[in-house]
Amino acid sequence: MTSIAIPRPAYAERPWILDWLTTVDHKKLGILYLYTTMFFFAVGGILALLVRAQLAVADNTFVNNDAYNQLFTMHASAMLFLFIIPVWAGFGNYIVPLQIGAADMAFPRINALSFWLIPPAGLLMFSGFLFGGASDVGWTAYSPLARSSGVGLDLWIIAVIILGVSSTIGAANFMVTMFRMRAPGMTMFRMPIFCWTMLVTAVLQLLATPVLASGLAMLYIDRNFGGSFFDPNGGGNAILWQNIFWFYSHPAVYIMILPGMGIISEILPVFARKPLFGYKAFVFATMGIGGLGFSVWAHHMFTTGAVLKPWFGFMTFMIGVPTGVKMFNWLGTLWRGSITFEAPMLFALGFLSMFLIGGINGTFSAAVPVDFAIHDTYFVVAHIHYVLFGGAVFAVFAGLYYWFPKIWGRRLDERLARIHFALQFIGFNLAFFPMHLLGLDGMPRRIATYSESAGWETLNLISTIGAFLIGVAMIPFIINVVMAFLRPKDQPNDPWEGNTLEWWTTSPPPVHNFDSLPEVHSERPLWDLRHGNAAH
Amino acid sequence: MAAHAVATQEKQGLSNGMLGFILFLASEVMFFGGLFAAYFIARSDAREWPPVYLLTPEQVAAGVKLEVEFWLPFIATILLITSSVTIQLGVFSIQRGNRSGLIRWTFISIVLGLVFLVMQVYDYSQLHFGIGDTIYGTTFYTLTGFHGLHVLGGVIFMGIILARSLAGQFTAANHEAVEACSFYWHFVDVVWIALFTTLYIIP
Amino acid sequence: MPSTGKLRVIRRVNLLISAALLAIASISPAFAGWGMPEPITDQAKRIQDLWVFTLIIAVAVFFAVEGALLYAIIRYRKKSDALPKQTHGSTALEIVWTTIPVLIVITLFSYSFIVLRDVEKKAPSDALSIEVDGFQFSWQFTYDLARLGQGQAPAQEGTFSIIGTAANEPTFVIPVGEPVEFRLKSNDVIHSFYLPNFHYKLDVVPGRDNRFVITANQTGEFTGQCAELCGINHALMRFHVRVVERAEFDTWVAEQVANKATVRQP
Known part of the structure; x- marks a missing residue:
């Protein structure tokens, strides 16, 4: 075995609170990201439970219509802008430099800026509740409705612009880090698959987020300076907002799911003891999804009557192809493997089975006439939750269970993890499967209440029970984490027999990450060390 | 910096900082792309341009006219293009190690940038329409306004470069910030040429 | 010969499936139009x-x-500590499972068009x-x-x-x-x-x-x-x-x- 020695720089000791507030260490920033985003996950989850409580029975008056609109708007805004998108930046921050054998991100201080923009933006967004009501026009903020909503929406616009800046500069940082700071021997096609998905995500963020920022600037001008961008009476265009918004937000859907796919693709090979089946095909499929992601935005707008329906329908169907390739590659990885079922693997398999549904029920919207029926109904709500909860959230937990020993050096309890998984899996399906049926039966999304005569009560009640079960599922998780912090830091470098460089260094890693680096000859350098190159 | 340079492969060509800066400019291109898209959609929606038919009687009575002045912005355009040349001459100077050349050309570029801004503000004051006067006024002031903010940002950037060159921080071998600044200024210039063409020349 | 443990599992699975079918049958009149x-x-x-x-x-x-x-x-x-065969992929399979979805989506697109x-x-x-x-x-x-x-x-x-x-x-x-x-x-x-x-x-x-x-x-x-x-x-x-x-x-x-x-x- 050969390794490359790395000189160790000296560090100054600082009080820990100052250290955390001023750190530019990618690992500490990664941990701050994870704490912050999990906090907003909890907030968004509580809002979701309030939404479900209101919808549990017909003609409910648990919250009024005004409050309801704020609840679901802030639920989605918190979950998308303050949880899912930045949580990947959190995992990426901690893991990407370790996986490519770098000492830090390319721009550590810009990295700190990326993080520190998020908490104030989150507070700003939620401060609307103190000033006469938070944004109440949905996370999509469709104009012209959004031209006349209250001051909560201005706060929301500014918050989303700040979050956009955070994710844009973060994206440039990730790209430079991965282009320029890989360990000797690590060619692009030996880069771990999680890094690849972070890279494609970064490209999408860099190119799509500024377009949203331009749209938000227009909306702000319309609202505050008498602009006419989205006002047909002044020569503006009511559909323009949707075009700009979805030009960002459809790629954003892939921003929200691609890193999750990357995490799954790290976990499956480790616990099936085989390499990822079709590594290069997987990389190309990821790029394909990223590229096609820019050409399907108008499938959110078929019912506006203002878009070229056959083209966007066709492209939307096509994006199912690289997604299918990924699914088959994951199956190929499991096939003839030697599979064990530790917590990360349970959540990874949960991801596969649920994301499959999210992939399939999305194709219905590509069939334009079927979309006429299901658009803006609970069918679409079911679809996005199978993708973003069944997909992204399961991947978040898979990643947390997988990297917890590395990040915190402590062990999570397997039994509690299994209870967490079972409750979350059942609760998730109870909450979201009935929404397919509700949507088909004609229940529109974003309605504060429904009439008893509509006949939607039973399914809604089941869904509400499922949502609360998801809430209950978080209890064993929290207990697990708290108990882990009471245990000593006793985890070895490589508790799972991992493949990638983060398992080469100590758990948790030293400030400078690596005392030495092994030679990299494949995308699984640690596997090569354990089994020799002959095992290929 | 040494700590961060460990474990990286030394590569030829662009530095990390320059690569990051170019990526930042790519995101800026997308931002202006969104604004331009809004402008062209508004034009294709309109029966005629400028859309005078959208003016309400009150607006007409208040003296709103959807017309822009040509010659003043034209002179401003010439000045801005000139400043792009001068900042580049500054880069060429420091590449040869000529620090006083860098100081001189940067100073001239700053002055040109400031004159451009003053002319733009004066031009605003002479126009007979506001940001609320139809989509014409909205797109005009939004596009030129965001560009103006970028000019201001560029002037500040050049000011920092000037201060640093006066402090003797740049040499023939080490002047990356100057090049980044010139990239940014060229970008601002190109956006203006596109803006001038669409807002003032295309009827 | 399956062990009694396995038989019990199979019986339980059967029971679950029948219960699920019963549940579907009971709500099916409400969803006669394929949902x-x-x-x-x-x-x-x-x-x-x-x-x-x-x-x-x-x-x-x-x-x-x-x-x-x-x-x-x-x-x-996992049944033993023996390593499974390390297959890295198969170009033929990749082509097959790219082509099949392409054919499916072209069919669906044509019909929906x-x-x-x-x-x-x-x-x-x-x-x-x-x-x-x-x-x-x-x-x-x-x-x-x-x-x-x-x-x-x-x-x-x-x-x-x-x-x-x-x-x-x-x-x-x-x-x-x-x-x-x-x-x-x-x-x-x-x-x-x-x-x-x-x-x-x-x-x-x-x-x-x-x-x-x-x-x-x-x-x-x-x-x-x-x-x-x-x-x-x-x-x-x-x-x-x-x-x-x-x-x-x-x-x-x-x-x-x-x-x-x-x-x-x-």
Whole structure:
């Protein structure tokens, strides 16, 4: 075995609170990201439970219509802008430099800026509740409705612009880090698959987020300076907002799911003891999804009557192809493997089975006439939750269970993890499967209440029970984490027999990450060390 | 910096900082792309341009006219293009190690940038329409306004470069910030040429 | 020979499956239309056929992939410390499983394209044409006496309107068996005109002239509502349509015209 020695720089000791507030260490920033985003996950989850409580029975008056609109708007805004998108930046921050054998991100201080923009933006967004009501026009903020909503929406616009800046500069940082700071021997096609998905995500963020920022600037001008961008009476265009918004937000859907796919693709090979089946095909499929992601935005707008329906329908169907390739590659990885079922693997398999549904029920919207029926109904709500909860959230937990020993050096309890998984899996399906049926039966999304005569009560009640079960599922998780912090830091470098460089260094890693680096000859350098190159 | 340079492969060509800066400019291109898209959609929606038919009687009575002045912005355009040349001459100077050349050309570029801004503000004051006067006024002031903010940002950037060159921080071998600044200024210039063409020349 | 433990597991699985089937059977009458409500127009029937076709393919794909996943999980559990064979991929397989989805989506696209073309056919010029105005927070349905459809000589000039409020949901009436055009208008924000039994919705966009055509094929009363978030009382923007025979429709129109209050002379 050969390794490359790395000189160790000296560090100054600082009080820990100052250290955390001023750190530019990618690992500490990664941990701050994870704490912050999990906090907003909890907030968004509580809002979701309030939404479900209101919808549990017909003609409910648990919250009024005004409050309801704020609840679901802030639920989605918190979950998308303050949880899912930045949580990947959190995992990426901690893991990407370790996986490519770098000492830090390319721009550590810009990295700190990326993080520190998020908490104030989150507070700003939620401060609307103190000033006469938070944004109440949905996370999509469709104009012209959004031209006349209250001051909560201005706060929301500014918050989303700040979050956009955070994710844009973060994206440039990730790209430079991965282009320029890989360990000797690590060619692009030996880069771990999680890094690849972070890279494609970064490209999408860099190119799509500024377009949203331009749209938000227009909306702000319309609202505050008498602009006419989205006002047909002044020569503006009511559909323009949707075009700009979805030009960002459809790629954003892939921003929200691609890193999750990357995490799954790290976990499956480790616990099936085989390499990822079709590594290069997987990389190309990821790029394909990223590229096609820019050409399907108008499938959110078929019912506006203002878009070229056959083209966007066709492209939307096509994006199912690289997604299918990924699914088959994951199956190929499991096939003839030697599979064990530790917590990360349970959540990874949960991801596969649920994301499959999210992939399939999305194709219905590509069939334009079927979309006429299901658009803006609970069918679409079911679809996005199978993708973003069944997909992204399961991947978040898979990643947390997988990297917890590395990040915190402590062990999570397997039994509690299994209870967490079972409750979350059942609760998730109870909450979201009935929404397919509700949507088909004609229940529109974003309605504060429904009439008893509509006949939607039973399914809604089941869904509400499922949502609360998801809430209950978080209890064993929290207990697990708290108990882990009471245990000593006793985890070895490589508790799972991992493949990638983060398992080469100590758990948790030293400030400078690596005392030495092994030679990299494949995308699984640690596997090569354990089994020799002959095992290929 | 040494700590961060460990474990990286030394590569030829662009530095990390320059690569990051170019990526930042790519995101800026997308931002202006969104604004331009809004402008062209508004034009294709309109029966005629400028859309005078959208003016309400009150607006007409208040003296709103959807017309822009040509010659003043034209002179401003010439000045801005000139400043792009001068900042580049500054880069060429420091590449040869000529620090006083860098100081001189940067100073001239700053002055040109400031004159451009003053002319733009004066031009605003002479126009007979506001940001609320139809989509014409909205797109005009939004596009030129965001560009103006970028000019201001560029002037500040050049000011920092000037201060640093006066402090003797740049040499023939080490002047990356100057090049980044010139990239940014060229970008601002190109956006203006596109803006001038669409807002003032295309009827 | 399976062990008794395994047999017990199999019995339990059988029990679970029967319980699931029973549950599905008990709710199935509510979802007789393959999950969709009854189609009441020719266009809705076409869309439902497309839905069923897509659903069959989707369910087949779902069971195939989920089945393969379950099989792999059960069959390839770790049994020994021996390393499995390290296969890195297969170009042939990649081509196969790229081609199959491509063929499936081209099929689905072609079928949906044909249905799209058919359901978006324009109305004949003599069809009944109704202007639908969405506003915060109800609907107004305006009939033009010169465009009442079905070769009816224009009875007279003018229009009449059904105007609803959030508390008093409007009901409008259309005849069965003939094309009816809806012209959608809004002066405030975007609404969406959605009637589940049409299997269709179209947004009501300020500044846009959106229209669509349906031909109802059965009589009855049906409920629809706004499907695009439009403000505080979005949930209350419901409306009802009564589909009746032509003669009954004519009578209804005559009643409306007789009620001068709702008729506006041009």
